[in-house]
Amino acid sequence: xxxxxxxxxxxxxxxELKNNDNVKNNVRKPKNARxxxxxxxxxxxxxxxxxxxxxxxxSTTSQVVNDALSDLCRLRRTNSINFTKKNNIHxxxxxxxxxxxxxxxxxxxxxxxxxxxxxxxxLVFGRMFDGQLLDMIEVGIEKAITMSEIKSQKCSVGxxxxxxxxxxxxxxxxxxxxxxxxxxxxxxxxxxxxxNISGLEYVISITATGSIVDSDSTASSTxxxxxxxxxxxxxxxxxGQKAPRIELEEMGPSYDFKLRRTKxxxxxxxxxxxxxxxxxxxxxxxxxxxxxxxxxxxxxxxGRQDLGKLQTRKMKGLKRMTEDDQTxxxxxxxxxx
Amino acid sequence: xxxxxxxxxxxxxxxxxxxxxxxxLQFDLGLLASFDTNALEExxxxxxxxxxxxxxxxxxTQLLINEIFQLPLTSVQDVGVVVELPKIVTAIPREKPLPxxxxxxxxxxxxxxxxxxxxxxxxxxxxxxxxxxxxxxxxKGANDDGSNEWLVPVPDNADPxxxxxxxxxxxxxxxxxxxxxxxxxxMDEAETGETxxxxxxxxxxxxxxxxTELHQQISVAKTSTASLGKFDKPIKGEPSNTKGVxxxxxxxxxxxxxxxxxxxNILNKIIDKKGEVLNVRKAIAKNHQEN
Numbered sequence: 001x002x003x004x005x006x007x008x009x010x011x012x013x014x015x016e017l018k019n020n021d022n023v024k025n026n027v028r029k030p031k032n033a034r035x036x037x038x039x040x041x042x043x044x045x046x047x048x049x050x051x052x053x054x055x056x057x058x059s060t061t062s063q064v065v066n067d068a069l070s071d072l073c074r075l076r077r078t079n080s081i082n083f084t085k086k087n088n089i090h091x092x093x094x095x096x097x098x099x100x101x102x103x104x105x106x107x108x109x110x111x112x113x114x115x116x117x118x119x120x121x122x123l124v125f126g127r128m129f130d131g132q133l134l135d136m137i138e139v140g141i142e143k144a145i146t147m148s149e150i151k152s153q154k155c156s157v158g159x160x161x162x163x164x165x166x167x168x169x170x171x172x173x174x175x176x177x178x179x180x181x182x183x184x185x186x187x188x189x190x191x192x193x194x195x196n197i198s199g200l201e202y203v204i205s206i207t208a209t210g211s212i213v214d215s216d217s218t219a220s221s222t223x224x225x226x227x228x229x230x231x232x233x234x235x236x237x238x239x240g241q242k243a244p245r246i247e248l249e250e251m252g253p254s255y256d257f258k259l260r261r262t263k264x265x266x267x268x269x270x271x272x273x274x275x276x277x278x279x280x281x282x283x284x285x286x287x288x289x290x291x292x293x294x295x296x297x298x299x300x301x302x303g304r305q306d307l308g309k310l311q312t313r314k315m316k317g318l319k320r321m322t323e324d325d326q327t328x329x330x331x332x333x334x335x336x337x
Numbered sequence: 338x339x340x341x342x343x344x345x346x347x348x349x350x351x352x353x354x355x356x357x358x359x360x361x362l363q364f365d366l367g368l369l370a371s372f373d374t375n376a377l378e379e380x381x382x383x384x385x386x387x388x389x390x391x392x393x394x395x396x397x398t399q400l401l402i403n404e405i406f407q408l409p410l411t412s413v414q415d416v417g418v419v420v421e422l423p424k425i426v427t428a429i430p431r432e433k434p435l436p437x438x439x440x441x442x443x444x445x446x447x448x449x450x451x452x453x454x455x456x457x458x459x460x461x462x463x464x465x466x467x468x469x470x471x472x473x474x475x476x477k478g479a480n481d482d483g484s485n486e487w488l489v490p491v492p493d494n495a496d497p498x499x500x501x502x503x504x505x506x507x508x509x510x511x512x513x514x515x516x517x518x519x520x521x522x523x524m525d526e527a528e529t530g531e532t533x534x535x536x537x538x539x540x541x542x543x544x545x546x547x548x549t550e551l552h553q554q555i556s557v558a559k560t561s562t563a564s565l566g567k568f569d570k571p572i573k574g575e576p577s578n579t580k581g582v583x584x585x586x587x588x589x590x591x592x593x594x595x596x597x598x599x600x601x602n603i604l605n606k607i608i609d610k611k612g613e614v615l616n617v618r619k620a621i622a623k624n625h626q627e628n
Contacts, residue, residue: 044433051432108432130434163370164397171374180372185429188368197418200369200405205394209382230390234398240351243406246399248391273430282424 042106046277050190052107053080058114059088064121065113067146071253072111074147075231076187077157081105091124092261095133102128109186119260125182129265129273137179138260139227145254152251155201155233160189162200162234167208169225175262176208179227202251205230227257354403356396364404367425371401440530442523484509556580 030036041049053076055069073082089097091112102110112124119140126136147154163184169176187204210225231252236244287299363372381389405420413419441449448454461470464479472478482505483489489501559566587596608614 044436046436048431048433127430127432129430129432134430160369162398162401163368164373164394164401165370166373166375166393166397167377168374170372181427181429184368184370184427188429191367191425192422194411194419194421195369196413196416197410197420200402203394203398203401205390205397207377207382207390207393209377209379228386228390230387230394232391232394232398234402236402238351239354240347241354243354243403245352245354246395246402248395248398250387250391254387270430272434274428275431275435277435 046279047191050079051109051185052105053109053111053186054083054101054105054107055080056083056089056101056110056112057086058090058112058122059086060115061086061113062115062121064141064144065115065123068121068123068141068144068253068255069111069113071147075252076189078189081107091126091133091136092138092263098126098133099128099131103131122260123257125179125186127182127185129269133263134265134269134273135178135182136261136263137175137182138262139257140260141255142226142258143254143256147252150250150252150254152249153233154251158189159199159201160192160195161187161231162203163187164203164205165208166205169208169210173208175259176227178262178264179259180206200234202231202233203248204252205232225259227259229253229255229257354399356399358396358400362397362400364401365426366404366408367423368427369401369405369422370427371397371404373397440527443519443526482509 030039053073055073057066057069061069070082073080083101087097087101089112091098098110098112102108108128110124110126110128112126114122114124116122119138121141121144122138123141124136124138127134165180167176170180171177183204183206205228207228207230208225209228230250231254232248233251235247235249237247239245287301289297289299291297358373358375360373360375363374364370365372377393378389408423409421411419411421458473460472462473462479463469464471474480484505486505489505491497491499491501495501559569562569609616
């Protein structure tokens, strides 16, 4: 009975707190225009802002992991927050602290780096949706070369990268498909309608090898599978034709990843998350389709026609005549001639 | 004039931009991405990883750039050549759910009903006194409601010892609190969806209530008199016995013969003439019908 009463009291207190106007529905009324603008920026929109990413260090990290986190942060210059201090965070066990960091910083992408004997040089890439964890992929760094180690010219800050995904695992394996989606999400930058040719400065190439042992298990599915992460700058030279000749030069960090654990959300959550609003869907023009070959086909709707009343060309010679008519005609002709 | 030889010479000066691939690549140009499903040479990957990856990626990038250059190009002043990107094809999840349309506030509902349209007002207004354009509201605005006046004339019908300044301040406080109350009320209504309910009620009216609901309400109203509607004059055309029939139970101790007959009837219904409990043909047919 004592426990019951306590629960009741808590309910009353909570309901009173909710009725407190300032903290209603977790929404505080902004006191000035600046905070009002910040709140407006953070609310859900039809066309979203560029996603913010946070780079967090776990309780123990290695030099490799630290360098990797800082390099990835540099690749994603704008909209990325680098946490310098170490945090006791274990994403696969408990995601409350993760939700808290992401909601406070209005971030929906995160990378957590850690190092332990069981999982050396560990990176966890993850995404959030609606304040909750959407999916996470854990990779181990087997070989790493930092940006500073490679002496070459780097690209300008904040450019949009080109992506190359090599290997058919990115089409067949569910884990790799999600990894591809996550990499695209991570490094794509701003959504642009048009881009300057000179702004195509670097390319991120991700190659997957290995055989799928069991594509349905959530544990590491490839036995000797590796993912090669390379970044190159693009040099365009004359080719005598419209498109230039491409030469690459290795620029950025280079990693050999090995897939470890994964955690995905349910199918329904993905459906809600990838929902396209009606306003952004391409408008369908009536009666015009593009068929499988690629030709534009139009439909014309003609009303019903009464074939009996059609006006056609008359061919007198083919007119159906009775025997009497024929003989009459002949007799007339004979008389004339 | 045959220039093919010269063209060939020119072409051979430059390196080729063509790349041969067994399976053609998939592109998502909105994201500047290309997806290559060709098989990689495993031994080359193991022995000379970086060089092989570099050359392989160069080929892929070449194809991607070729694709990009096939998009409509425009030459913009001071910027250079700009290419128009198509919409993104891959489904990338959003970070926040789609915004829900806000329900209209009380004023918005009223305005819609009356047909009142919002007039866009200019930010600056010409102040006659000052002789210049000042903001309509806000800092140094023209709509200063007299709360910061240094001189307030006492009106004729007012108490001469009344403090006009406090009066103005109190009035302003009251206006603010009323506005707050309205804002809170709008928020509450938006949360509970009351505006929806009110809209539906005003729209449909009596039609919204289902026939059964109406009948229920009528029957409740009929029996809510002092004598539970027993002595009310019956209305022409109204069904008198709207209530259901009360369930009747046979007494426990009665005619044994009647009881035996009743029970055997039930048994006969369950087990048909052939002595089988389940008529398989009928069961299959019913199953087919249901699915």
